[in-house]
Each structure stands twice: as C-alpha cells, then as structure tokens.
Amino acid sequence: xxxxxxxxLYKTTKSKIFWVLLALTTCSAIAMFSIAYGIGNNSxxxxxxxxxxxxxxxxxxxxxxxxxxxxxxxxxxxxxxxxHPIISGFARxxxxxxxxxxxWILLIVLVSPFIIVTIIGLSMDSTFSMGGKAAGFLSILTxxxxxxxxxxxxxxxxxxxxxxxxxxxxxLLAFVLRKSVLVVASYYMMSMFxxxxxxxxxxxxxxxxxxxxxxxxxxxxxxxxxxSKGDIISAVSICAIxxxxxxxxxxxxxxxxEIR
Amino acid sequence: xxxxxxxxxxxxxxxxxxxxxxxxxxxxxxxxxxGLIGENGAGKSTLMKxxxxxxxxxxxxxxxxxxxxxxxxxxxRKRIASMIEQPAIxxxxxxxxxxxxxxxxxxxxxxxxxxxxxxxxxxxSTNNKKAKHFSLGMKQRLGIAIALLTNPELLILDEPVNGxxxxxxxxxRQLLTRLCEExxxxxxxxxxxxxxxxxxxxxxxxxxxxxxxxxxxxxxLDEECRHYIRIGCTVPEQCAHVLxxxxxxxxxxxxxxxxxxxxDFLEYLGDVSTALFEHGVTxxxxxxxxxxxxxxxxxxxxxxxxx
Numbered sequence: 001x002x003x004x005x006x007x008x009l010y011k012t013t014k015s016k017i018f019w020v021l022l023a024l025t026t027c028s029a030i031a032m033f034s035i036a037y038g039i040g041n042n043s044x045x046x047x048x049x050x051x052x053x054x055x056x057x058x059x060x061x062x063x064x065x066x067x068x069x070x071x072x073x074x075x076x077x078x079x080x081x082x083x084h085p086i087i088s089g090f091a092r093x094x095x096x097x098x099x100x101x102x103x104w105i106l107l108i109v110l111v112s113p114f115i116i117v118t119i120i121g122l123s124m125d126s127t128f129s130m131g132g133k134a135a136g137f138l139s140i141l142t143x144x145x146x147x148x149x150x151x152x153x154x155x156x157x158x159x160x161x162x163x164x165x166x167x168x169x170x171x172l173l174a175f176v177l178r179k180s181v182l183v184v185a186s187y188y189m190m191s192m193f194x195x196x197x198x199x200x201x202x203x204x205x206x207x208x209x210x211x212x213x214x215x216x217x218x219x220x221x222x223x224x225x226x227x228s229k230g231d232i233i234s235a236v237s238i239c240a241i242x243x244x245x246x247x248x249x250x251x252x253x254x255x256x257x258e259i260r
Numbered sequence: 261x262x263x264x265x266x267x268x269x270x271x272x273x274x275x276x277x278x279x280x281x282x283x284x285x286x287x288x289x290x291x292x293x294x295g296l297i298g299e300n301g302a303g304k305s306t307l308m309k310x311x312x313x314x315x316x317x318x319x320x321x322x323x324x325x326x327x328x329x330x331x332x333x334x335x336x337r338k339r340i341a342s343m344i345e346q347p348a349i350x351x352x353x354x355x356x357x358x359x360x361x362x363x364x365x366x367x368x369x370x371x372x373x374x375x376x377x378x379x380x381x382x383x384x385s386t387n388n389k390k391a392k393h394f395s396l397g398m399k400q401r402l403g404i405a406i407a408l409l410t411n412p413e414l415l416i417l418d419e420p421v422n423g424x425x426x427x428x429x430x431x432x433r434q435l436l437t438r439l440c441e442e443x444x445x446x447x448x449x450x451x452x453x454x455x456x457x458x459x460x461x462x463x464x465x466x467x468x469x470x471x472x473x474x475x476x477x478x479x480x481l482d483e484e485c486r487h488y489i490r491i492g493c494t495v496p497e498q499c500a501h502v503l504x505x506x507x508x509x510x511x512x513x514x515x516x517x518x519x520x521x522x523x524d525f526l527e528y529l530g531d532v533s534t535a536l537f538e539h540g541v542t543x544x545x546x547x548x549x550x551x552x553x554x555x556x557x558x559x560x561x562x563x564x565x566x567x
Contacts, residue, residue: 007365014353014361080348084406087312088366089338259314 004085004098008072012106017071021064021110028055029113033121036142040127049131057114058136058221061163064110066187069170070180072103077178082259096251100171104164111163115156122152139222147225158232159223165215165239172250215239262290265414265446266311271320273306280306282470288448293440295457296450297557298467304450305345308416312342342416347403351392355383355402358391362406373409381405382431396423404432415447421456433460454553468561485551489522489532492545496520502539507532519545
C-alpha cells in the first residue's frame with residue numbers, strides 16, 4: 001500500500017491543478033489574514049468582513065477539497081487509470097485507504113497557508129476581527145484568547161482533523177459519482193446545506209443532536225482556545241468515527257463495483 | 261504443452277437481462293499467444309475485464325496460475341498485466357512520467373527500466389511531450405509499455421494495434437512474438453480481425469454473442485483453411501498410385517470417407533483430371549476446396565460466406 005500512496009502522491013503533485021489550488025489557498029489565507037488584521041486595527045471597514053469570511057479556510061477548503069478529490073479519484077475513472085492497481089493485485093480496500101491517505105496529506109498541504117497565517121497572527125501582539133463572523137482557523141485567529149504552546153498546537157491539530165473529517169465525504173462522493181462536475185456540485189450543495197442547518201442548530205434540539213455526531217456541528221467548526229479538554233476529545237472522537245464510517249461506506253460501494 | 265496459466269469454468273456475465281458472456285470455458289497454456297476473435301460486442305472485453313478484476317462474473321469461476329479463491333486470484337494478478345479497451349494513461353504526464361508512476365505503484369526500484377521499455381516500444385524520443393498530445397498509435401504503445409513494466413507472465417491486450425500505422429502494427433507484432441519466445445510470456449490478444457492476428461498468434465479462441473465457438477491451434481486453423489483439390493473416386497488406392505507415380509507428388513491425404521485431399525497442382529486442375537482419367541481412375545467428385553481466414557471465421561459465427 002505504501003507503493004500506492006507514493007504513486008498517487010507523485011501523480012497528483014505532477015498535476016497543475018494541485019499547484020493552482022495551493023496558490024489559491026495561499027492567496028486566500030493572506031487575504032483573510034490581512035482583512036482580519038485591518039478590521040481588528042480599524043484600518044478597514046467592517047463591511048468587508050463578508051469577503052474576508054468568504055476567503056476563510058472553512059469556505060475555501062469546501063471548494064478546494066472537492067476539486068482535489070476529483071483530481072485524485074475522478075480523473076482515474078476518466079482515464080481508466082483506476083484499472084491499474086486492481087490489475088496489479090491491490091485489494092479495493094487498499095485502493096480506498098491509499099486514496100484517503102494521499103487526500104489527507106495533500107489537504108494538510110493545501111490548508112497549511114491558513115495554519116501559517118494563524119500561527120503568525122497568534123504570535124503577533126495585534127487584534128484580529130472579522131466582524132463577528134468566524135469559523136475554522138479564522139475563529140482561532142479572531143478570538144484573541146491567549147494560551148500556551150501546547151494549547152495552540154492542540155487546537156490547530158484538532159481543527160486540521162475537523163477539516164479532514166468534513167472533506168472525507170468527498171472521497172465517498174468521488175467513488176460513487178465518478179464525475180468531477182457532480183462531485184464538486186454535490187459537495188458544495190451539501191456544505192451549503194450543513195452551513196444553513198448549523199445556523200439553526202441551537203433552535204432545534206433534534207438537529208443539534210444529529211449534527212453533533214458529525215464534524216459539521218457548529219461546536220467543531222468554531223473551535224477555539226476557550227474549549228475544554230473534553231470538548232477537544234469529543235471533537236477528535238466524532239471526527240475519527242465519522243472518517244471510519246465514511247471510508248467503510250466508500251469501500252462497500254467500490255468493493256464489487258463494475259469499472260468501465 | 262506448458263503449465264496452465266488461466267482456466268475459466270462456465271463463466272457467465274449478465275447485465276440486467278442481457279447476457280454478455282455465456283458459459284465461457286477456455287484454457288490458456290504458458291508461452292503461447294492466444295487470439296481472442298469476435299465481432300464488436302461479442303464479449304471479448306468483458307471476458308478480459310473479469311480476468312483482470314475490473315468486472316465480476318455472474319456465474320462460473322476461473323483459475324489463475326492454478327489458484328481459484330478470490331484472495332488467491334487477487335495475489336496472482338501481480339503476475340499479469342493488461343490493457344483493456346483503451347490505454348489507461350495520465351494525459352498530463354510525459355511517457356516517462358507515466359512509466360515512473362506505474363513503476364512506483366508496483367514498487368520497482370530500477371529507474372533505468374523506464375528508458376529500456378520506452379526504447380522497446382519506440383517512444384524513447386518523445387522527451388517532454390505530454391501524453392495528451394500523443395497520436396492514438398503512440399498512446400497504444402505507451403499502454404503496452406506500461407503493461408510490460410512488470411515483465412508479466414500473462415499479458416492481456418484488447419485490440420492493441422488499433423490506431424497504429426502499418427509499420428507500427430508490424431513492430432508491435434514482432435515485439436509480442438519476441439516477448440513470447442524470449443520470456444515465455446503468455447499473451448491474450450483480442451481483435452475482430454482474424455487475418456491481423458494470424459501473423460502473431462499461436463492459438464485462436466473464437467467468441468460470438470458471448471459464447472465460445474471454437475478454441476484451436478494455428479495448425480488446426482491452417483488445416484481448416486488450407487486449399488486443396490478434393491477427389492472422389494471408386495478406388496482411392498488407384499488414384500493415390502497415379503498421384504505418386506505420374507504426378508510425382510506425395511502431398512495428399514486419403515480421408516476416412518475415401519476421398520483424397522490433394523494439396524499440390526491447385527492451379528492445374530485440368531492436368532490432374534486428365535492424368536487420372538487417362539490412367540483409368542473413375543472420378544465421382546473433383547473440386548477445389550478450402551477457405552480464406554475471413555470466410556472461415558464468418559462461417560463459424562454463422563455469418564454470410566463470401567465467395
């Protein structure tokens with residue numbers, strides 16, 4: 001399986017799309033950081049916060065993650081490259097897990113500009129604000145709560161895990177739908193739906209319960225240094241279980257799937 | 261005969277109500293080149309897909325290198341390579357990049373192998389040209405190069421010379437023959453064109469509407485298609501004596517039904533009949549028999565026979 005991971009990493013990093021996505025997340029991270037800094041220091045008007053929030057990791061990774069899944073998985077169905085590992089004797093579960101590992105590694109690379117600007121922001125003696133809007137790394141950056149190095153590291157790692165868990169569903173979509181356009185469109189619609197549902201989460205107990213078992217819960221997308229150890233453990237556990245369930249479903253759909 | 265590489269037992273594949281393969285039982289032996297011949301939609305690709313693990317049979321089973329459980333077959337697939345329907349290549353990578361990707365996937369450490377294989381299939385000079393800019397023939401060569409990377413014991417190629425120019429066809433044909441001879445590689449090639457396969461293969465599997473119509477060696481096919489003069493007479497011994505002493509030929513066969521198949525003098529029917537008549541042989545039948553490869557194939561699959 002190590003060979004498969006190496007091969008997939010080689011192929012995906014040779015693709016222009018990956019580097020375009022990295023450039024996109026880098027520009028977005030810089031823009032988000034600059035806007036949050038500007039609003040926090042009153043050099044920018046708060047009305048620009050909508051754009052700043054749009055460029056935040058939670059929004060950008062929705063798009064970037066779905067496109068990465070299509071580059072990594074759907075393109076193999078398009079070009080019939082998915083034939084090769086099967087013919088080479090790899091089990092289908094190995095293919096699914098290898099794709100997931102490569103997907104996560106590359107997602108971490110793509111989200112890294114947001115991590116870097118968050119670390120820079122936390123190490124500065126400045127105020128950051130996005131006019132009350134916050135999710136993902138933006139919420140860590142703008143909450144302006146001080147903490148220890150271990151706390152910062154823990155919260156950043158937990159946020160990465162939340163991102164990975166949320167986007168793991170793209171792997172399932174890519175193996176089921178196989179067409180790039182369908183995967184990007186359906187994940188984008190799903191994320192919009194979850195975003196809307198999350199905003200009503202506290203008004204409906206049932207919805208609150210359901211979402212709390214997924215990484216889309218508002219508690220997990222607004223992680224910050226004020227959260228207790230229990231909340232962090234709960235977030236990591238939910239994400240881990242969610243990932244296992246999604247990968248299991250992916251394997252079950254791909255296990256006996258016909259490939260054209 | 262070598263070791264059995266592949267043996268299928270009544271493989272059947274059904275898509276909803278449409279049966280694509282029906283009780284397919286074939287056997288492939290080591291070091292031979294098998295031509296899988298059938299019209300478009302006959303089930304050639306489906307059979308190859310099932311063997312390769314891309315598709316699954318509805319009924320029946322098969323053994324690969326003597327192993328028959330799903331787990332064992334999956335392990336044995338490391339010993340095979342295939343190119344089905346169209347070459348599966350990464351269009352945004354060069355030929356060498358494509359080979360590197362597949363070399364990494366299979367855990368082959370030897371980097372020089374990439375150049376060797378590209379040389380072998382005639383793609384060494386493509387340098388930085390991306391595969392998406394290749395002609396169909398070049399893509400076919402790259403597909404074959406990828407398949408050869410692991411030095412497989414069983415090579416499955418679906419229409420491998422599609423899109424190749426005549427020189428390319430000859431080169432690929434020679435390459436496959438060489439691989440079979442030098443590396444004892446077993447090759448299964450599909451085509452809808454029997455004459456095209458005739459110069460490469462050692463055995464034929466004829467498939468029609470999902471059913472195996474015939475599996476035969478080239479020798480048997482030659483025998484079936486060979487042209488001869490069919491001579492029917494009352495006393496075959498007398499006829500044979502005339503052929504040997506007067507026409508000075510031993511290139512004939514006396515058949516169990518007492519007819520004679522004469523493989524010489526095909527252009528001189530008149531001379532043969534005159535010689536036989538002048539030496540007192542009473543002829544009951546005298547005709548030129550035999551078939552072209554295409555006609556034989558068409559006859560077998562129940563199509564219209566060309567005259």
